[in-house]
Amino acid sequence: MPTEHVARRGRLAAILRERGLAAAVVTDLVNVRYLTGFTGSNGAVRVSEDGSAVLATDGRYRDQAAEEAPDVEVVVDRDLLGALSKETGGAQRVGVETHALTVDDYDEARERFGEVELVSLGRAVEQLRVVKDEEELDALRRACDISVQALDEVLAGPLLGRTEREIARDLEWTMYAKGAEAIGFETIVASGPNTAIPHHDPTNRPVGRDELLKIDFGARVDGYHADCTRTVVVGRADAWQREIYEAVRVAQQAGVDACREGAPVADVDALVRQVLADAGWLEAFTTGLGHGVGLRIHEDPFLSAKAPARLERRTALTMEPGIYVAGRGGVRIEDTLVVTDGAPELLTVATKDLLELA
C-alpha cells in the first residue's frame, strides 16, 4: 500500500526550513504515527530539514517499527531522546513539542542535546493534520460507513424497554462485527430526561415509550475516528420534541452548508447560533459546535466564535449543535464531514428526518 508518510514529513521539513530549524524531535505519539505510520506505545521521531527521519523506539517494537515505518531509519534504544540527539551537530536549533513534552522530559532532552538549542515547535504537526490526505480520508470514510451501518441495524429495533447500556453495547458489538478496529470513544446513549445531559454515560435505565433517544458514537478504523450523533423518538413524538428537533435540524443543516473552503470558522459558528437564536433556543445550546476529527477524536480546528482560522479544503470536521433542557430532554444531531470548495462531503450519511421508532 502506498503511504503518504514521506509527503507528510516533506511538509514538516518545509516548515523547519522556514523557521530556520535543523530538525524537529516529535514525541507526541499521534504525531509520530502521522509522520511515520508507527503505532507503538513508545517512540519518537526526528525529522530533519531535508525530510530525512529517524524513528527511535524500544526493543519491544523492533519488528513492528520496521514493518510499519519501512521508509525511515529505526533506532532501538530505551533512551529515545538520547538516541535522537546523536548525529545532531552543535550550534543548531531543534524544535520540540513543548505542548506535549513534560517538564521532566524536556529537562532530560536539554541534557541529551547539549549545545543544541531547543525551541518550541508549537502545534506544527497538529496544523499539518488539519488538512487530510487521501489515505486519511479513505480511513475516515470507512470508519463513518461502518458506524452508520451499525446504527441502522440497531435502530431497526426493538428499542422500547431496552436499557441505554444494552443499546450502547449492541451498537459497539455491531461496529466491531462490521470491521471497526476499536470503538472511537465512550458511546453515549441517553433516553428520556437523560438526553438533556450533553455527555451522558449509558445507564441501566430502560427506554420508555414516546421518549427521546440520543446516540453519540463512532468506530475507529486504521486509527481514524468517526463521530456521529442521531436523536430519535421511541414511539410518537409530541409537539415539544418536534419543536426542538426541528430547531436543531435546521441549525445543523445551516452549519453543514456553511462549511466551505475559505469560510471563517467564527462565521460558521455565528451563523448556527443565529439560526438557534431565531428559533428561540440559543441559550439551550451549551456545548461546542464541532471539532476536527482524525487520528484523535477531538483535534484542530475547534469550531468557536474565537477561532481565527478559515476552513481549509480536505479538513474533516464534526457539526453538532444541540438543545439541552435540564430535567426535560435534549436533541443533538452530528455529522462528520469533509470541507471542499463546494458543498461538503458528508461522511455520516444517515437520515436526519425525525424518526419515530419502535
Next chain:
Amino acid sequence: MPTEHVARRGRLAAILRERGLAAAVVTDLVNVRYLTGFTGSNGAVRVSEDGSAVLATDGRYRDQAAEEAPDVEVVVDRDLLGALSKETGGAQRVGVETHALTVDDYDEARERFGEVELVSLGRAVEQLRVVKDEEELDALRRACDISVQALDEVLAGPLLGRTEREIARDLEWTMYAKGAEAIGFETIVASGPNTAIPHHDPTNRPVGRDELLKIDFGARVDGYHADCTRTVVVGRADAWQREIYEAVRVAQQAGVDACREGAPVADVDALVRQVLADAGWLEAFTTGLGHGVGLRIHEDPFLSAKAPARLERRTALTMEPGIYVAGRGGVRIEDTLVVTDGAPELLTVATKDLLELA
C-alpha cells in the same frame, strides 16, 4: 458511601510539610481523581499543607464536581491554574507535577503563580497510590471477579474455529454484562503462532485444533483495572506445549509466592528469572515481570531487576512471566494480587492447570 479521599489528601499534606511546601498543585487527572473523586476530563486540585483542597474545573463539570467531590471547595474557571494560584501568598514554595505537566502549561503556571516558587513534586501522588486503601481494594476485587467470571463463560466454549476477534468481543461483552463500566485495556486474544507475540491485536484468524490460545484481558470497575492472562490449549496439548506451559506455571507460582511485604522487588524479579533459567527458558522471557495496577492499568511499582523498592503491604501487582518462541508459540500466565504480610491475596482466582478445551 464513606470515601477515603480526606485521608489520601492528609497523606499528601504530610509529605508537603516534610518538604517545606505550602501546597501541591496536582494536574495529572488520575491523581486528581485519586485525591478528590472527580472523574471529569478537565480539572486540577490544590492541596495545602493543612490538608485543605480546592478543585478547579470548567463549567461543563460544575454539577459533577460538586457531586463527586463533596468535601472539597470547587472553583469553576476555564483558567485552572489561574484559579488555583489565587489565595496563595508570595514567598512560598508550591509543588507541581513536572513529570505530567507539559512545558507550555508549566510556563503558564509560572506566569500565573508570579512570585511563588514552583518546584517539582515528583511522583509523590503516584507513590501514595502504590499502597491501596480498602475502597481501592474493594474496586479491584470486583473488577477481578467480573473478569474471571467472564473468562469462565467464554472458555466454556465453543472455541475451536472461532476467530481471535470473536473471542475477544465475546469476552468484552460478557464483562460488560457482569457489570464492568469499561474494558480496562485492549483485549489480547492470540492463537497458534500468534501466541508468540507478547502483545497481539486479535485478528480474524480462527483458532485451530491443538493450538495454544492466550487471553490477556480485564474489566474496569469504579476506575480500577483488573489484569489477567490465561493460556489454554484448544484440543490436545503436545509435549512442547506442556513443557513451556509448565515452565511458566512454576515460575509464575514462585513469583506469586515471593510477593510478600518487605521483599525487595529486584529479588522477586531475580527469583522468577532463576526459575525460568533452570528450566532452560530464560531467553524466551522477553517482557517485564509485572507492574502495579489500580487507577491505571500500568502504574508504580514496576517489577524489574533495577527496581530499588521493597514491596509494601496492600500493593496491587500483576505477576506475569511468559515464554515466547517466534513462529511457534508462547504462554503467559498472569494474576493480579495484593501484597500482605503472608501469602498474597490473589484477586484473579482461576485455575492455572493446563486446560485442554473444545
